[in-house]
Amino acid sequence: MDALFVGGTMLRRGLLHPGNPVRIVRQFAALGRWGFGLAGELRQAAARSPHRIAVIDDQRSVSYAKLLDRAERLARSLPAGPGDRIGLLCRNSARMIEAMIGATTLGADPVLMNTGLSPHQLVTVAKDQGLRALILDDEFGPKVALVDGVEKITEERFEELIAGAPEGGSQPPERPGRTIVLTSGTTGVPKGARRPTPGGFRPLCSVIDRIPLRAEQRVMIAAPLFHTWGFAGLQIALALRATIVLRRRFEPAAILDDLIQHSCTGMIAVPVMIQQLMELPEPAGKPALSVVAVSGSALPGGLATRFMDRFGDVLYNLYGSTEASWASIATPEDLRINPATAGKPPYGTTVAALDETGAPVPAGEVGRLFVGNEMLFEGYxxxxxxxxxDGLLATGDLGHLDADGRVYVDGREDDMIVSGGENVYPAEVEGLLADLPQIREVTVIGVPDHEYGQRLAAYLVLREGETLGPEAVREHVRRHRARFSVPRDVIFLDELPRNATGKVVTRELGMQGRTGQQQRGQHDQVGGTEQDR
Structure with a gap:
């Protein structure tokens, strides 16, 4: 069954099209020697399509053959050895890909570091991960000034290492390098999660069966490469021998221009990015997108429907995590049926909603979400x-499955609050408020309450030129949800505090709330009524 699924998917996605027999033999020999990690995927692509453009970034374009040559030269020059950990503090660029693959070619473990980490967090991460070296973009030099005992490789030093590399080829290391992805760190110092190396074609096929990316497409990876989804997009793109388009910073207008100029038919992004694209004036010429695949956070309100109404039924939403890889994928058909769904589990994946005893809950009832697949992380x-x-990993989310097997995420386990004895899910209220036309973005969290234990607080950003009062917000919730779901705190901000992957940094909301109070004078903490209990 697996062989039929894998073969059929690869055929449909153009991976089994005829080609130069010698190159095809070299392609599969590379995978046989180097495996299905980044080092192997780059080598198979370079063997099959050496002259194809691999990466287009802000500064240059580079072929697969040249990308491999630079990664191999770097591997021979890095001041580290097999089993060492090398931090990468870089924005999206060909250089970051060369660094990742150079490290794994050596047998070292690349640690993908969030560019939004504070200097204190960087010091802690460097110590916790035991970094031997740190490859960084020059702009982050001041940020890492306090990181001691680690060799820092700036952009100039990076080029010197490649130029001065000793001659010779590369051999597969005894222990393949394992990529370490950091958790989001929205509530504290991020943890390192060891990503497994795929053991064959099935993980790739499980994703591209539901998300129809094809061989040799041009794909914009807008999601940060240090993020689980950006990293997964890179793995998929290399396997497909795609041309990868990168931009160091996400600027909506520039990204839209790149999509058109470089004829991208695929895009890997996080939800806040497509939300910002939707805020641009509708362009005269639209990109010829066939797949826009997002992951990393929930799609707010009716964003999925609005996006597809403008760009066509091309939106795919993958629900997963750093620890679980993927759990389910919503296709455009799923999102048209219900834009709140996370879709269905792909081939080889199981998702279950379980109660506190570990028993499955009935369809429609909320439980703890567990997932099983062959790409679960190897631990922190x-x-x-x-x-x-029973072999399934807790995602940390609460959710339910409908009668057709579609998955719905109702919130984080640690986000659910108990207010006056009632279970309240902030994400449910958040989605309701996101549908109000005046609201650009919103997040809802639980805060302590001396009388009821906890209560909801809503932080909102209005669209330009719009007005909305705290009581109007409460009344909207009051009309559609139970009284205990009405937020007593309604705070208007100029923007939500987000990290580099677009996730709201909840620990900064209190500070933002004070700022919003000063700037707007619309910080209402006591406007809820007794009837809202």
């Missing part, structure tokens, strides 16, 4: 792991 680098049940 500090030795910790996640709860498992």
């Amino acid at each position: 680098t500090n030795g910790a792991s996640r709860t498992m049940h």
Whole structure:
């Protein structure tokens, strides 16, 4: 069954099209020697399509053959050895890809570091991960000034290492390098999660069966490469021998121009990015997109429907995490049926909603979401792991499945609050408020309450020129949800505090709320009524 699924998917996505027999033999020989990690995927692409443009970034374009040559030369020059950890603090660029693959070619573990980390967090991460070296973009030099005991490789030093590399070829290391992705760190210092190396074609086919990316497409990877979804997009793109289009910073107008100028038919992004694209005036010429695949956070309100109304039924939403890889994928058909769904599990994946005893809950009832697939993470680098049940990993989310097997995420386990004895899900209220036309973005969280234990607080950003009062917000919730779901705190901000992947940094909301109060005078913490209990 697996062989039929893999073969059929590869054929449909153009991976089995005829080509130069010698190159095809070299392609599969590269995978046989180097495996299905980044180092192997780049080599198979370079063997099959050496002159194809691999990457177009802000500064240059580079072929697959040249990308491989630079990564191999870097591997021979890095001041590290097999088993060492090398931090990467870089924005999206060909250089970051060369650094990742150079490290794994050596047998070292690249640690993908969020560019939004504070200097204090960077010091802690460098110590916790035991970094031997740190490859960084020059702009982050001041940020890492306090990181001691680690060799720092700036952009100039990076080029010197490549230019001065000793001659010779590369051999597969005894222990393949393992990529370490950091958790989001929205509530504290991020943890390192060891990503497994695929053991064959099935993981790739499980994703591209539902998200129809094809061989040799031009794909814009807008999601940060240090993010789980950006990293996954890179793995998929290399396997497909795609031309990858990158931009160091996400600027909506520039990204839209790139999509058109470079004839991109695929895009890998996080939801806040497509939300910002939707805020641009409708362009005279539209990009010829066939796939826009997003992941990393929930799609707010009716964003999915609005996006597809403008760009066509091309939106795919992958629900997953750093620890679980993927759990489910919503196709445009799923999102048309219900834009709140996370879709269905792809081939080889199981998703279950379980109660506190580990028993499945009935369809429509909320439980703890667990997922099983062959790409579950190998544990945190500090030795910790996640709860498992019968081979399924706890995602940390609460959710439910409908009668057709579609998955819905109702919120994080640690986000659910108990207010006056009632279970309240902030994400449910958040989605309701996101549908108000005056609201550009919103987040809802639980805060302590001396009388009821906890209560909801809503932080909102209005669209330009719009007005909305706190009581109007409460009345909207009051009309559609139970009284205990009405937020007593309604705070208007100029923007939500987000990290580099677009996730709201909840620990900064209190500070933002004080700022919003000063700037707007619309910070209402006590406007809820007793009837809202």
